[in-house]
Amino acid sequence: MSGWEIFEIWVIAFFTLALFSFMYKDNPLYKVAEHIFAGLSAGYYVGLIWDTVIITQLWDPMIGGDWLLIVPGILGFLMFARFFPKYSWVSRTSLAFVMGVTSGIFITSQLHGLVLKQMQATMQSLGGGGGFGAALLSIIVVVGVISTLIYFYFSKEHTGVLGVTAKVGIWFIMISFGAHFGYTVMGRVSLLIGRVQFLAEDWIGSFKYIF
Amino acid sequence: MLKTTVPVGVAFLSGIALMVSFFFRENTFVGSISQDLKIWLTIVGGFTLLLGVVSITRVNWQAVKNRKEGWGYKLLTLVSIFAMAIPAILPASWSPLFGRNPGSIYHWLFTYLDSPMMATMFATLAFYIASAAYRAFRARTAESTILLLTATVVMLWRVPMGEAFLNLFPGNIPEFLNTYVMNGANLAVQRGIIIGAALGAASMSLRIILGIERTYMGKG
Incomplete structure (x- = not known):
């Protein structure tokens, strides 16, 4: 293992332990790591956007002759007018463009590609093969989707049939949230195992090259 | 105007x-x-x-x-x-340390600082989620009991030792969890939420396009 590789391992180990130190209590070492992490994350996006958007999608095509791209370029620059209170209203046009296009995408692709597709996948034939198990699963899905939608329907008081269906909906929602919680915890634990493995194997393993 | x-x-x-x-x-x-x-x-x-x-x-x-x-x-x-x-x-053509390619400063900082710190931050959350769950999860009502049971069983199911433990009981519990909980109840709720959110987003989008919703412009 080279000296540079050992240095890299120690850098990672230092920041890993510094961040873990917060579990004891807030301390200057944690704050140093936290602020460096925040800065690096912001800098990461600058590099990413500069390369994949500004250069690849704006500058290069524009130099190649697609001069119409000057319009989104100007709209993008107008965003920075927000830093000047007197002229901050200028950035509204850029923001309105973003909101308008996003709204157009939502209305068409969300309704066509999401709502209709999800509804189509929900309404499966009970006799489509797969036996009793598949039919039961289809019924569970239909009941689950309808009751969940009714639970989130607040235009009418949840009494009578609507109330019973909403009650079934909340049971389904609790099952889903419980499953999601379980998955999230296990995902985080898996990351924790990864960090502990790094410290135990790579970092402590590097001791023999130093001491 | x-x-x-x-x-x-x-x-x-x-x-x-x-x-x-x-x-x-x-x-x-x-x-x-x-x-x-x-x-x-x-x-x-x-x-x-x-x-x-x-x-x-x-x-x-x-x-x-x-x-x-x-x-x-x-x-x-x-x-x-x-x-x-x-x-x-700065352009990568000036120096191999510039740009975003492997070997650049950007790449090194991402690989050896940003990425491990991100993983550590999320790993730290494991402790806080567990401690929050310990305080919040109480089997006081039928709904909270369902949430508690599902979370516990799914967490057990997702580790080899837990799966082996679930297999000690009669009936194929891991198979049941996969089919009826994850691909049944969970899928149904996710669909319900997706459909509801998409319909809400579509109606809000229509308000924005028609100029009824203008809050994104702020004051002044």
């Missing part, structure tokens, strides 16, 4: 153009508008992200300049932003 009518008009025209374009083939002029507008959106969106970073830099710089409490930490944030961003912006 410039302050409100023009933005509302831009939102209306861009939204309507995208909706109309959806009904045409991509190789036609009208059909291609949708693709062009999506590229334009990516570009303006990119500038918006840069605006956010410039804003972070300004706020931190003000704190450093006025020697506010904790200014030393904020200085570290500023140094980190520039250390990551400037080498990435």
Whole structure:
């Protein structure tokens, strides 16, 4: 293992332990790591956007002759007018463009590609093969989707049939949230195992090259 | 007029153009508008992200300049932003240390600092989720009992030892969990939420395009 590789391992180990130190209590070492992490994350996006958007999608095509791209370029620059209170209203046009296009995408692709597709996948034939198990699963899905939608329907008081269906909906929602919680915890634990493995194997393993 | 009518008009025209374009083939002029507008959106969106970073830099710089409490930490944030961003912006043709390729400063900082710190931050959350769950999960009502049971069983199921434990009981519990909980109840709820959210987003989008919803413009 080279000296540079050992240095890299120690850098990672230092920041890993510094961040873990917060579990004891807030301390200057944690704050140093936290602020460096925040800065690096912001800098990461600058590099990413500069390369994949500004250069690849704006500058290069524009130099190649697609001069119409000057319009989104100007709209993008107008965003920075927000830093000047007197002229901050200028950035509204850029923001309105973003909101308008996003709204157009939502209305068409969300309704066509999401709502209709999800509804189509929900309404499966009970006799489509797969036996009793598949039919039961289809019924569970239909009941689950309808009751969940009714639970989130607040235009009418949840009494009578609507109330019973909403009650079934909340049971389904609790099952889903419980499953999601379980998955999230296990995902985080898996990351924790990864960090502990790094410290135990790579970092402590590097001791023999130093001491 | 410039302050409100023009933005509302831009939102209306861009939204309507995208909706109309959806009904045409991509190789036609009208059909291609949708693709062009999506590229334009990516570009303006990119500038918006840069605006956010410039804003972070300004706020931190003000704190450093006025020697506010904790200014030393904020200085570290500023140094980190520039250390990551400037080498990435400079052309890779000038030096192998510039740009975003393997071997560059940007790549090294991401691999050996940003990425491990991100994993550590999320790993730290494991402790806080567990401690929050310990305090919040009480089997007081039928609903909270269902949540508690499902979470416990799914967590057990996702580790080999837990799965082996579940297999000690009669009936194939892991198979049941996979089929009826994850691909049944969970799928149904996710679909319900997706359909509801998409319908809500579509109605809000219509309000924005028609100029009824203007809160995104802020005051003034």
